[in-house]
Structure formats: C-alpha cells, structure tokens
Amino acid sequence: MLGRFEDPDTERTYVEGERLARIPGTRFLAGIGIVTLLSYIGFNPLHFPREGVIAYNLAAGIFIAALVGIIALTFTRFYVERGWVDMLIFTALGVAMIMLIDALGDQAAITGISRFGMAIINLGILMVFASVGFVATTRYYLAWAGVVLVIYLAFLVQADRGIVNKVYTFTNFTTFFTFATFVNWDIDRRARKTFAAGQALELERRKTEELLFNVLPPEVAARLREGQAVADSFSDVSVIFIDIVGFSKLARRLSPGMLVKVLNEVFSIADECADRTGVEKVKTIGDAYLAVSGGQASGDRGAGEAIAFACDIIRSIRVFAQETDLDVQVRVGIHTGPVVGGVVGSRRYAYDYWGDTMNVASRVEGIAQPGGIAVSESTYLSARTAMPFSGAELHTLKGVGEVKIFRIDRASVCGEDEGPIA
Template sequence: MALLNRFDDPGTEKRYVTSERAARIPASRALILIGIATFLTYITLNPMHFPREGVIAYNIAAAVFMAVLGSFYLLTLTRFYLEKPWVDLLLFAALTVAMAMLIEALAAQAAITGISRFGMAVINMGILVVFAGIGFVATTRLYLVWAVTLLLLYIAFLIQTDRAFISKVYTLTNFSTFFVFATFVNWDIDRRARNTFAANEALALEKAKTEELLYNVLPQEVAARLRAGEAVADAFSDVSVIFVDIVGFSGLARTLSPGHLVKTLNRFFLLADQCAERHGIEKVKTIGDAYLAVSGGTASSGGGAQSAIAFARELIGETIEIAEQEGVDIKVRVGIHSGPVIGGVVGSSRLAYDYWGDTMNIASRIESVADHNGIAVSAATYYQARPHFDFAAGETLTLKGVGETEIYRVKL
C-alpha cells in the first residue's frame, strides 16, 4: 500500500470508501453533536460576560458554524454522503470560513477573555484541524488538499501581522503540532481501516470458495443445517431412485489404457451431471462405474418418476454418442424404483448427503435386469410415469435379495 493509501483496483477502492464511510458515521455524528453542544453552552454563557455587540457577533459566527455542522449531520443520513467523498472538502471549506468568523468575533473580546487574536487562531484552527483529521473519512488525499491549503493561509496570516519574528515562529510551531498530529491520525486511521478491509475481502473470498466447494458436495439447505450444528436426517415418502451402471466395465478397463479409460469415464459422468441438472435430478454419488441419483430428494427440482425416466432416456442417448465418437463399446443399464427413503449426513470427514432404505437396494437390483442401453422400472415407478411414456408389458422376475418383482421396460 502506498504512502497515500489507495487500492489499485477502482472497484475495490469504491467498495472500501463506501463501507468505511458507513462504518464511521456514528463517530462523525457524535463529534458533530459535541461541537453543537459546545457552541450552545458558550451562547448561554457569553451574555454574562460579553457586551451586547460581542454576543451578537459571536452568535452569528456560531450560528453559521452550527448550520454547517447540521448540514454535515443531515448528509450522513443520505446515500450521497457515502458515495460522494468529495463532499468532505466542501464541508470543511465551509467550516473554515465559519471558524474564521468565530475567531474574529472572539478576538474583539480579547480584553475580557485574556486570549489574543493570535492565541484564538492557534486554538480554534488547531481544534478544526484535529476535527478534520477524523471528519475526512476514507479521503486522506482530500484531507491533505484542505489541510495544506489551510496551513498556507495560516502562514500568510502570520506574515502580514505586526508581531515579533520569534512570536510568529512559536505560533506557527504550535499550529504545526496540531497539523502534524491530525494528519498522522487521519492517515493512520485510513491505513488501518484499509488493512482491515483488505483482510475482510480476502476472508470473504475464501469463504465464498469454501461455500462453493461445500455446495458442490452438499445441497445448500443441508450445508446450512450442518453449519448450525444440526443433525441432518430426513424421511421421504416417495423418491424415485435412479441406478445407472456401465455394462462390461471390467472388459473395457482391460481394453483401454488407464488414461483413455479415465478420460472416457470422466466424460460419461460429466454428461450424467449435465443431464441431471437439466432434469432437476439430484446426483447422490458415483460408485466405481455406477451413477446413483434421485428425483424428489432434498436438492431435486424435477417431477419424480417422470423426470427420472426423462433423465435416463437422455443419458442413454448421450452414451450412444460417446461410444460412436470415442470408438469404444460403452453401454449402460438403468434401473428406477420409487418409494420411501431416509436421507442424511453421517460422519465428520468427506461429508456427503446420502440416502438409505430398501428403495435404494431395489433400484440397484432392477438395474441388473435392464437391457443394454435400456431402462427398467418397478411397478411403483411405472404407475406414476405411464401417462407420459410407453412401456413394454410387465414381467415378473426374481431379483436377488428382493424376490419376485414386477418390472416394466421403457420403450425408447
């Protein structure tokens, strides 16, 4: 970060300025109210000590000053203040004029206050410079423009006054102390705020990357529940489970080189993911050369059995194209069964939202009797989807671990 703090990227600079000005509004308002309260106190006390003309002159200058402070306060209530930092320069230019009027009003009462015009200038301009060091928010460059201009005007004021040289030197030294202190405060506050903003931006970026990675593994709703410390376990009464398996994968593995095999497998799973996204199907996981998905689960947006079969039909079509383009004998079998499942997340590492129940096992068994590049479904799935697809006549087959099961084959 340069001596004059500024982010290289204009977008980052704009976000910083807006956020920092919003964050510092309470402090700015507090200073404004303190200033107004101070003037009101003097306006109350002055008539006890100042002559009438002195009270009038002070009250006019104080009214101008308070009017500018009041405008400052009102501006902090607007979006304009956040997005137009140059307004600080106008505000403090107006405050400088008001302060000069105040100094002149008080200088006329030097015999009563015991403070000379020189002393009033040092004290009041010093206070203004310190206030500006805090009031210029996220605009160190603009603060320096204002402060250096004020310093030059003050030097010009000293030069034209009829005072001893040593008196002018001490007066300038006293004022310069305020100037240097306020300048450092403004610069250091801005520097620290920029460092904090940059750290928060980096943290937010890493958080976004982490969340994106998490959402690639878990549905967003599930991820939110896990972050809240909630145990994730859900019951679903009617989910269509889709089990896709590559036929003869072991033979394919012996035929293709490892690199070619992985490339082909990756292309197939990528296409499966794309098909799933188009049909609102929720991918659960890959198991070796098998692809497990559901329609009607936590992250599904499809229409149950209908979407499940539409997904399977498109995936088979894509598989046929892969086989033609790659010149490899790759086919798939798809089994679909609809019924109740339990979903949830278990364990503490490599988290994934998984599903359990007989519906999962039955879908796997039905897949084993599907035709090559064919879809077999259970009776439960058939009755849900038959208005939308053509099916072959039902068959009663004995499935391992399930027993006699009625299945239907989708006509492609």
C-alpha cells in the same frame, strides 16, 4: 500513500460504507462542538463587554449553524455518496472559526490571550477535528488542510511579530497539522485494510457457498448454514442405478490414466443427461452412477422422467462408444418406492438417500441387459400408461426375494432402431 482502491466500484463501496459507519461519531463530535460553544455563550457575558459578547455570539451562532447543518446532512444519502462535501463543510467551519478568533482577539486584555495565540489554539482544534471529520477522503483533507496552512502562514507573515516568534509559532501550528494529518491518514489506512479483509472474507464465503450449492440443493445448503439437521422422508421416489458393462475387462485394457479419463467422460455424459431430463444426481460409486427422480432436488419428477433419463444416457453412451471406438455400454435398473434423504457427517457434505428402495434398485440393475433398462413392478405401475413394456418376468433378487421385472421397449420409448431387449 493514499491507498485508494484501483477498482472505482470498490473505492465507491468503501467510501460510502465508511461514511455510513462513522455517521454516529460525526454527529457526536458536532454535538460536542455545539455544547462547548453554548457554554461559552453563557459564560462570556459575565466578563466581556456588550460589544464583545455580540461579536462572539454572532461568530458562535454561525459556527453552531454549521454544526447543526452537518448533523442534518448526515441523515441524507447525499452525505454518504458525496465525499467531497467534507470540503464545503470544513470550509464553512473555517470561516466561522476565523470569525471566533477575531472576536476573541479583541478581548485579549480580558482573556490574556492575544489574537496570535487564539489563532494557533482554535485553528489547531479545528485541524484536529477535521482529521476525524473528513471521513474516507484523505485526499480532500490534505487539500483543505494545505489551504489552511497557507492561510495561517500568510497571517503570520503580515503579523507585527519578530521573526523568531513567527518561526516558533509556525512550528507549533505545524505540530497540530502533522498530528492531525497522521490521524486522518492512519484512520483511513486501517479502515481500508479492514474493508479489504472483509471483501476477501466475503469472496471466500461466496466461493464456499457456491461450492456448497454445487454439491447440495440450495434449500439443503440453507438449512445446513442455519445449523439444522437435514433429514427428509419421500414416499414415491424412482431410484436409478447405472452400471458400466464389463468395466473390469476395460480396466485391464486401459492404462490407469486413460481409464479415469473414460470414467470421467461417461459420468459427464450422465450429468448432462440428468440436467436435460431433470433428474437428480446423487453420487458415483466406483463405476456405477446413482440418480433419483422425485427426491429433494427433483420433487416434481417421477418414473417417466427416470426412464427418459435412462434412454438418454444409453443413446449418448452409444454415440460416445462409436466416436472413441471403445466397447462401452451401460445397463440401467429403476425401482420406485419410499426413501429417506439427508446429510450426515461434518465433512465432504453430500445429500444422500437410504432405504430398501435403494437396495432393490441396485438388484434390478443387475438383471438389465447391456444397453438395456430393467424396472421393478412399482416403476412399471407408475409409468405403464405412458410407455410400452415387455411382459413381466419373475426374478429372485438377493436379499429381496422374488419380484416382477419389466423391460423397456427401446424402439418405442428410446427411439432406437433395435427392438425390445429380451
């Protein structure tokens, strides 16, 4: 019935957030009470005797002081974090209200309202005020309101009135009680539903962001969220193309399910190698794997890291082939040059790269031997001081023309037993 959240942290977050949000309303209600009491303080001397004015002003002064205290308290974290303070606040207001009822009851001959009537009117007003003033603490409100109801019942029992009058009076007061209780419960119920919906929405937003960050660099994801067009230019990126050798033959030998499983394991190995060497995976294209070194998410990497990544994946795939007894090999082509990177389209976001450098890298990969690494002249010039290469070979690449190709000495660079690949 009270609808408390099972998780204590969630409950605390809700209560604090709701109390913080409703502080302006609490101050407004307290302000209305202060203005009302001040108006009566100014009006009463025109009709009440001096003793009655003093008694009323004393009770009203205490009430106003309590309301001012409420307003001051709302400026503190204590009010936000300690919901039980509402019990103390409205207990103090209850005492002040009883004093007001007593002072006004003494003036029944002038006002025409008995102490009996004053009690039901003023305590009813306090009950309704409390239904809004108890913020996100329905159980505290019910405890406080229950005590007030018992006190009022005790007042009726000892009053010099007939049983019928007492029954009708108590029924009238319980109408205030029921209405105020429903208001407090319904406000809290609706607020909890809104909070739960907000929590669910925030959870989905985080999942969406996490998914976005899994496919895009954080800076790119942030720019997309802000509605910016994502287009970047890079002057010196090493593009790495990796292809599975003899994939068509492998596809004929394996069932579709097994083939997909092998592809997944090979690409997972490539992902792990990319993480170890700091290069940036771009995408898979059929049985090919595309990565870059020096792009959006790998700006501090270069040709050396690209070659280290190629060596790592060749070694790892060799181990995989031995463990699975599958004839799986890869070949790697690397070319270094300018590219353009960015995100296009509005669905299935991916940060991609374009430019002639991408095309050349794919052609260079076609020249590499199974289990080997071939690089273009630009990559060779970037990494030649750090590692040994074979001599230059002239090759004519489709759509590119005649280019110099260099091969990696795997025995020296990749730490393998085999000699250089010819």
